[in-house]
Structures are given as C-alpha cells and as structure tokens.
Amino acid sequence: MQSALAQFVNSIVSFDSRFDEGRAQVGNVFDQFPNFTVDENEGKNIFMSGPVDQGGGCRRCHADPVFSVFQDSGHIGTIGVAGDAAATDLTNTRSPSLRDVFKPGAGSATNGPFMHDGSLTTMRDVLDHYDEIPVPTDEPLRTNFMNTIDTQLVQFGQVERLNLTDTEKDQIEAFLRTLSGQSVYTDVKWSNPFPGQ
C-alpha cells in the first residue's frame, strides 16, 4: 500500500509547463530556450550551473526533467521538526519535485510553505537559505550537523556560500515559475475519485 501511495503521490506533477514547451524546441537542456525571457533563461543558467561556475548548483540535486531529489545523501540544513521548535531532525534528504511550487500564472503565489518542516515560507526564504545555510553553533549539534549535511554543500570543511545577488535570486524565481503547468489542476485523473460524495 505504501508503494502504491508513493507512486500515486509522485505522479501529481504537471508536464505541460513552459519549461516543457521550451525543452521540446532545443536539443539540450543547457541551450537557451526560445520561449523564455532573458531573465528566465538566465535563471535556468544559474539553476543548472555549479557554484564553482558562479551558479546555484541546484541541478546537482534537483535534476531535470522531474526536479525532485531521490537519492539518500545528506540534509541541506533544514533540520527543524514541524510543531516542535526545540527538536532537530538531520535525516531529511529527499525533496518533492520543484514542478508546481508556484501556482500557475505570472505573478502568482507559491504552494509553500517549503521543506519537510514548513520552516521556509516564501521562495525568497528558500533562496536566502541556500545562499547562506545557517550552521548551528552549539555542540554536539554543530558536529552532528556537519557530519550529516550533503557533502556537495561543503567545500574545504565549510558550508558553501553561493553569494547570489538579488537579481540572480529574481532570475531563479522566474525560472522556477516556468516549471508550473495547468494539468495538475485540471486533469480528471487527479480529481475526486468519489464524485457525488
């Protein structure tokens, strides 16, 4: 039953987004998409390229075309527990898809709050988190945190700093908005299976 539910829940993403339209028009995901604005293409570049290339490195974990995280590696510094401000949990290493994190339509709101504990309210909170991941100062939590954070986020023993500008954060948001489609809201296969009740 768990497997069946997981497969069903994982299916609830739309593949009729502007990203999908653009992807169909180019040979490679790194190409500039003809249907994107300059900012959306720039946001895609930042999302797809690694921190050493002055990028966000998001694709290291949220790989296209699904943009989820399936591998068990490490946490990303989101270590809260919903409903218990004093507790910590270092075991969350997976993410749902980044498709449909924004509601469809230009300028529309997100489907947040984000992360397993709902600790990040807006998309800007998420980007600020990745830009400068807060490291706990108290021991032994600090050591446990550093031992369990995803090693891709650590360089020379320090948690990486992306140093994104406000413009770059706006561009990543513009790109993430292209990952939203309509079908998740309209396809009958995700509608009420018990009509009339």
Ligand code: HEC
């Ligand atoms: C080291 C792997 C890794 C990298 C790099 C990474 N992420 Fe994540 N991301 C995750 C994991 C794991 C979660 C789930 C964490 C949780 O629930 O506490 C997540 C969660 C998210 C969420 C919240 C999803 C939701 O529905 O709650 C967003 C949005 C997001 N990431 C965007 C990004 C962006 C933008 C970048 C690039 C700046 C990025 N991620 C880079 C692994 C990564």
